[in-house]
Amino acid sequence: MKKILGILVVAFIGGAASLTGYKVFVEQPQVIVQEGTPALQTVKANYVAPTLTNSSVPTNFTEAAESTVNAVVHVKNTAIRTQQNPWAEYLFGRGKGGRKYEQVGTGSGVIISPDGYIVTNNHVIEGASEIEITLNNSKKLKAELIGTSKSNDIALLKVETDEDLPYLPFANSDFVKIGEWVLAVGNPYNLTSTVTAGIVSAKGRDLDGNNNTESFIQTDAAVNPGNSGGALVNTRGELIGINTAITSRTGSFIGYSFAVPSNIAKKIIDDLLEFGSVQEAILGISIDPVDKEIDGVKIGTIDEKSEALKAGLKEGDVITKVNNVKISKFSDLKGQLTAKRPGDLVDVTVDRDGESLTKTIKLSKRTSYISQYLGTQFKDLTKADKEKYGLSGGAKIEITQNRAFLEYKVGKGYILTKINGKNINSASEAVEILDKNQNARFVLEMINPDGEIERFRY
Template sequence: MKISARHIFMAAALACALAAPLAFARAEVSAEPAQAVSPRPPGRVESFTPPAPDRAVPTSRGELIYSFAPVVKKAQPAVVNVFASRVERMPANPLFDDPIFRRFFGEGGGMPGRNMAQSLGSGVIVDQSGLVVTNNHVIEGMTDVKVALADKREFAAKILLRDPRTDLAVLKLVDGANFPTMELGDSDALEVGDLTLAIGNPFGVGQTVTQGIISALSRTHVGISDYGFFIQTDAAINPGNSGGPLVDMNGRVVGINSAIFSKSGGSVGIGFAIPVNMVKSVIAAAKGGGKQVRRAWMGATLQTLSQEIADGLGLDRPTGALLADVDPKGPSAEAGLKRGDVIISVDGQTADDPEAVGYRLATKPIGGQATLGVLRGGKKIVAQIRLSPAPETPPRDAIRIKGASPFAGATVMNISPAVIEEMSVQGTNSGVVVSEVDDGSYAQQLNLQRGDIILAVNDQKIGTTRDLESVTAGRAYYWKITLARGGQVFTTVIGG
């Protein structure tokens, strides 16, 4: 068969094309310096195939990465699936209590039914003893929690600590030891454009890895938690990823994936993660045996700067947090801060808004001090603020209301600076605050919610939990109730 030059050229081109992907796949190994090679003795033929070098996590941002496998192998064993459930009592149908119904179907027909509520999420093991970090919304209200590891082992878990303010929770695996862990990184060292991986259990399909970059830092007003300071990433995050880690190229946790912005329910490339530096304080509280996280209290009200306010203060741009009010007995007043001051930094880190100031202080340990950069009268000054928790004065004196009043089934507490901080109570220091509402209770039928402030009942002002307990002890023909919710006050009247 006669082979033309054209056929030879096409065959060579095809061979090069097939070899190209192989060369690309090997490009993850950084080039080594050229070495001098001794000339081969004449008349001797040698054959040598060098061993394939181990693939390693890149040591610098400048190295090209064509495979994330080394990072995944390092991080994946510590990522877990979280399964939570609870049994719900279904309300009975009033028809079942009808005498005619009971005549034909007997007693017990009106007993409430039961339903199983379930939640699915992800988590990451951060301690060899079996401490797992996940989102609070994954396990909130659940009574039975199980955790499945990447190696298919399953363990029961107990809830050590819930922190609704950050939407974080810490679990403890009941049995076992020497669990694989993932190192905690430094979220303050992140930069927009850094590569990241999201690992979790989206839609319950099993452990899945997605890749993206840091799209933005210090995202605020996301509506996830009280501390609006989030990492934004375009790594695909879907339902079931909640609580899983956002991982850097060194295989370290830099965030806990928590939410997505989506109209469809699926990923559109806008996901949000809680910075790991906030997570560290929650882990420390859980290890210390605490049931809540104690954070620094400023004793001041911060306000976002508008351009008009900035102009009035002689500032060239609306950045920083304006002190709108200062508690005369709080740490801010003690540090010499005044109304009208503008905080622009915390320990040398820029603080562009109240959320940034709150986040920076919340990551600092109680008992020390923080250095605040402040603008006052067009001049920069420095203030040292004491990092202490909000005072528990007056005592909470939590009471669960009983009886047949509309408040029955609600647990209420006295309002103190600590309660205001913990529950983000707005608008008033008077009244008592609702901390919990029992399912199926009269209080739930009244639509009482956690964080509601009960100001007055039947025109009697409520100052303490004992006041409310006394007012609701008897019967009434009607109930006139004045509540505060979200900073707004309203009054309603219902029959007794």
């Protein structure tokens, strides 16, 4: 044993001596070079690092989500449909072979007042015979339909409850910025409220690529069919839009969704509550569609009696701003006008041969509407019309190309007062009912120029 230990000690001493000799006589010193690296700096002990703003870092969405989820509801609509049997119709006559059945549709809605007003999409409740609301706490309530705007895809509902409901305040959607963080909140498939996050991808979107569509907010927050009618909110939990549509070949979210801006939704709701129908404001101009490369909207013609002409607008002017909001394309202009009422004053900035001019214009009310289904142009009744025939509302025929009408000498001056027994308040309401139910059969009640009531089945 002593012999083994002696050998180990000798081996250890020899190894240490060899390593020392290598370090001293053989190995060259290693030099580490750092290029372009400044010397380490020191800072005072009381130095405070700068705090990044919310615009520079990802936002915490918890507060916005917490204040939003309880104000978003599940909307269930039940509609009675009729399945036609062609053989029964052949044997027993039209309408005799139908089998009635219930069809259930679902979507989302947003509570906008503590006393139970709820906004959703028109397509969520269209044709419903019964509407049921489920709150985020699973409480169910029956809802009444107050009014709709098919062209803007907005519907207003009302529920009765003894307690104040959580609701969302409206934000000014004109102030929404591209790149801003947003939350899409819906109550799809009665799963209780669901939250997704994204950014605003674009504003003033025209989905169909024509001049008859809305000015949508586009976002990449995930929205699926059951989210229709739900809320698009900013990081403060304020309502900036009503989620309405997605672009998808499969029916599911693939990257983009679209919302009706809150300014437009609020104006429609106010109109439905005050007038029962949407009051459409116009400038009194037509658009020149030829020059599409300009940044703005070029005026084609101006109505002779319009406020725009009185204010000094001219044909060929290019509208660049409305109330200091930039106008790049027609959908931007349409969005601004849709959010306004007849009689409102707007500052319109135009480019006229390189010179920027701003004119204050009083918006006019659109009074004429064309029913594509009937091939007939209707206008609202004047005060004189209402007094003459003792009416509170209706739609007066201006021009018709309808063969049946022409055959029975129904034309200019006839006033449509009822459709299927329902009173008609305005020309826009008449056209909306007729054109959204083009497969339906109508009983039209009219007053002829002599004040006599006539009824037509169409």
